[in-house]
Structures are given as C-alpha cells and as structure tokens.
Amino acid sequence: MRRPARYSPSPRGPQPDEAAMPTPSPSAEAAAGDPAPVQARDRWQPGRRAFAALLVAVVALGGASAYLWQRPPGGQQLTQKDIDAAVLKTLQTQTLPSQTTRAADIIRPSVVRVVSYGAEKQTPAAKTEKRGRNMARGKPPEAAEPPGEVERGIGTGVVIVDKGVILTNLHVVAGAEKIKVTFFDGLESVATVTSVQPENDLAVLQAQKIPDDLMAASMRSTADLRPGDQVAAVGFPFGIGPSVSSGVVSGLKRSFQSPEGRQELSNLIQFDAAANPGNSGGPLINMDGEVLGIVTAILNPTHQRTFIGIGFAVPIENAASAVGSPPF
Template sequence: MKKAPLYSRSRRGVAATDAPPPEPVGAPQEAPAAPSRLRVFAGRHERALWVAALLVLVLAVMSWRAAPKPPAPLSFEQIDHLVRQSIAEKPLASAGAKAYEKIIPSVVRVVGYDRAGQSGTDPHADRKPRRDTPGSDDARPKRDGGELPGFEERGVGTGVVIVDNGTILTNLHVVLGAERVRVTFMDGLEADAKLLSVMPEHDLAVLRASKIPDDLYAATMRSTADLQPGERVLAVGFPFGIGPSASEGVVSGLKREFRSPEGERMLTNLIQFDAAANPGNSGGPLVTMEGEVVGIVTAILNPTKQRVFVGIGFAVPIENAAQGAGMPPF
C-alpha cells in the first residue's frame, strides 16, 4: 500500500493546493472606501487652486527680479578714478601738517624782560645779542614793551611744555639775565614763569608757569636712539617773534659739536638739521612727523655776521633735556 507524499514537487500542485477556495456564488460584496475630504475639496475647487499656484509663482519671480544684485567688480581704471576724485574733493593732510597739529598745543612763546632804561647798566647786557643762537638776537621787537609797563623785552624765544603742570623747557640763553620771564600759551593765556633749574652744559633751562590753561597738553617725547640722518623733522617756534611758525626739513647728522663765535661754550652731541631756524626759534621743539619731540632747537651756524639761517641748525637731544627736568630717561 503506498503512503501519501508529504509534499509535492509540482508547482502546479502547490498552487492548486494553496489557492483560496472560491467564494460561494451570491456572497455579499464589500462597499468601496469613501473619498477623503481633501480630494473632495480639490475636485470642487480645482480651477481656483491652479490660479492661486500661478499667482504664487508670478510673485516669486517678481521678488527675485526686484532683489538687489551684487555689484559688478570695479576695473583698475574705475578704482583709480574714484581715488583721484576723493583726493581732489578732500585732500589728505601732509605728515608735516599732522605733526604741527599734534605739537602746537604744547608750544609757548617765551619773553625775557629787563627794567626799562637799565639795559646799559645790566651786567648781562653785553651778552645778549652776541651769539649765533636763534634766541639771543636783535629781534626783540619792543622797547619799553607795552605788555609789561616799566619793562622792555630783551629777547623772544620759544618753549615746549613737557609736564602738564606748567613745566616748560627752553634754552638758557633765552632767559639768562632776565629780570622777569613771561610765557604765552597757545590759547592766549599769559603768565609769569620762574626758573626751576638750568643745564649750562646743554644750554637748557626749565621754567614753571604761575598759571596754566585748563586743557594744557604736554608734548610727547621720543628717544633719539633710532633717529637717522634723512629722517624728516619739523622745527616750531617764533622766528623773529613771528609765530607760531613751522619749517620742515631733515636730520642732517648726529653727534655734532658747536662752539659759540666768542668761544664761550662748547655744545656736544647735537642733532644737526636743515629745517629753517632763525633768532626766536631757540628753545622750540624739533619734532618727528609723528609730532614727537626729539630735540630742543638751540643754535644755528652761519659763517657771516648776519645771524640768520643758511642751512645748518642744531638741537639738543631730548634725553639731555628730560634728565635736566628730573624726568626718567628713555
């Protein structure tokens, strides 16, 4: 007797075996699923939806076209033209003008006075105008000066404020022998000044004004350690009593020596410069193009007896001046 096979190798047999039994005739049919509300809405408003989509697309295109476009890169010629136009409309200030603007609030006019009518008996009278130094000059413009009744000007020089309490640096020969010294600040304030200390070996004197402006600024000082010949400098002062005046030049040399025509004094370690300096510039600052003081103008060299500038001036390095004023070295 044969056993019934557990499985069949015939696909047809398997398909026939696994096929679901046929539904009996007359069995009830399931109802189709109802359409969703979104489909119903889309079907009813299909035209309106297409119009809305078209409007959104049109608005997007218009916004894109109205958006600012990045500027096209400028050509070299256009850049050059714009730069020239800007400079023509507002010229750039020169380095010398910037240096002058920075130093001028610290510059003062220094005047030494004698009592009127006593010049002939003054023991210092014979020493006043006999040196080729910018401050001991014949440019004392007023006799029996109207600024101080009973006094006459013996000479005009320049000073520079180095401490904002009214401490002023000038040349010794500007104030030497003067019975009274007055200084005028850049805002027009005039004040008496007293002598604090002197450095004859450097022809320097330190003054202190009796009153000062509220907004007084001290000059910025710079070491001369890296100062080089050819570096541009500015001399600021009151040449022949006119000023404040500025002249620009260069450092011509370093560590120079100068002896007064009478051989009274030898000054050493001087800065030589060619910015114009004349009688009245003595004691004024020699500044860099950054407006920083590197020296104090003290003498001019002129082989003639005219005592005017011929191209060689000398300044005392600011390190010597700072030490004499009791300030720490650089």
C-alpha cells in the same frame, strides 16, 4: 597728583625666534612685574601714530560715500570695482594735509612763547635780535623799547608736563628779572626757573597759571634717528609765530661753540629746517609730532645771525634729564 612727562619708545624690530615664542597671558605679565608706566606708554603711542592713517581713511571713505550716493538708483549691487573707483576718485580730488601739517597740529598745543625782561643786552647778537624783532613788528630797526618792561630776549618753550613744566634754552632766560610765557590759547603767565643744565644750554620753567586743557608733548628717543629723517622746527623766530619749518636731519653727534667762545655743546642733532633767533628752546619734532630735541643754535660765520642751512638741537634724552626724568 602730578602727571609725569610722556615718552615714546623707539620702535624695535622683530628679534630672532620671536615669532616662535609663546605670547604670555596677562596674568603671566602681571606676575613678571611688568611696570604700569610702560603699559600706559605702549597703549598711548600706537593711537597717535595711527592718526595719519585714520585721517586718510575717513576722508577717502567720506568721499567714496558721496560718490556712490550720486549713482542713479537701479537696484544694482555694488562691486569691489565700484568701491575702488570711488576711493580712487576721492584721493584724486581731495587734498590731504601734509605730514608736516599733521605733525605741527599735534605739537602746537604744547608750544609756548617765552619772553625775558630785564636790562637790555648790549652784545652784537642781542642788538641784531632786537632789530629783527622791531622789523617783524613793522617798526624801524633801531626803535627803542617802550617805557616799563624791557624785552631782553624772545624764545620758545615746550610743555613736557601738563602741570606747566616747560623746557627752553638757558640763554633765552639767563639774567632775566622777569619771565613770561604765552600758551597756545593766548593765556599769559609769569614763569620761574626751577632748574638749569648749563652744559646743554637748557632751563626748566614752571608757569604760575596754565590753561585748563594744557597738553604735554610726547618725547621720542633719538636712538633710531638717522640722517635724512624728516623733521620740523616749531617756534617764534623774531617773535613771529608759532611758525613751522621743515627739513631733514643732516647729521648726528655734532659739536658747536658759541660765537662768543664761552661754551661748547656736543652730541647735537644737526638739521636743515629753517631756524632763526627766537626759535631757541623750541621743539624739533618728527612727522608724528613727537619731540626729538630742543633747538638751541644756528651756525653763522658772521654776526648777521641769519639762517644759512645749519641748525643744532639738543637731543631729548639730554633735555629730559634736565628735569630729572631720563626717559629712555
């Protein structure tokens, strides 16, 4: 049975008179017809958001136990002051992973490398990307492709259904004669385009082979997203990766026109986490490792195709609709 994409609803603050309302019994909820998918979603989400708190507690308690174990035996009863001192000592001496590290660890099993093959593009942007890929591999900038399959472009994708359904940018795979994706465990598979959404530069891929333990990313509504919120971009800039860069949301509802002037995208998330060619199609995530959008463009006043601090992502609401699954 095909497992649907997973969505995480926006947090909702307490409503007026909500505290005074009686809590419905399970039988009453069933009678009201509360849909099962919402119940499943609500059960899944708190556990993931509690990951950071649980990790801190485990480390702190582990360190506290070690500290208390070293106390000389004397038959003295431990006091709350002893426990507080042990926890404080642990927090001062143990290095905990950053929020970005935890978020990247959550999303990494769902991020894939996307390579398109075919006739080599001759646009200035394509030539710049090729030079960047060569330099990233330690080759001369103008080195020719090896005989056989010619890499037309490299990008990123994110698994949204654990049956191998992948979201990426349309410009990464457009015109390709063959597409290959590489999963987190190194498994490589041919993929085919199953649908496209040109107005948002999105494409949906289906991988022919998938890892046994493939994990789909969780998607999060952008309804409560605000400028200043922390985000991270995960992908394969110039084929290097998976790479992680962090920053904040710089703005919302932005518009962007491609350098060639062929397309204008709207309702974009603007962010300042570093992104470069190859990040296209990768996830923009929050600090819970949930996908907020699909990285699709960087602003460049020149043809150098280097990051100047402004990137754009298609909100996940638009991206999910590309697979016929409006999430929110």
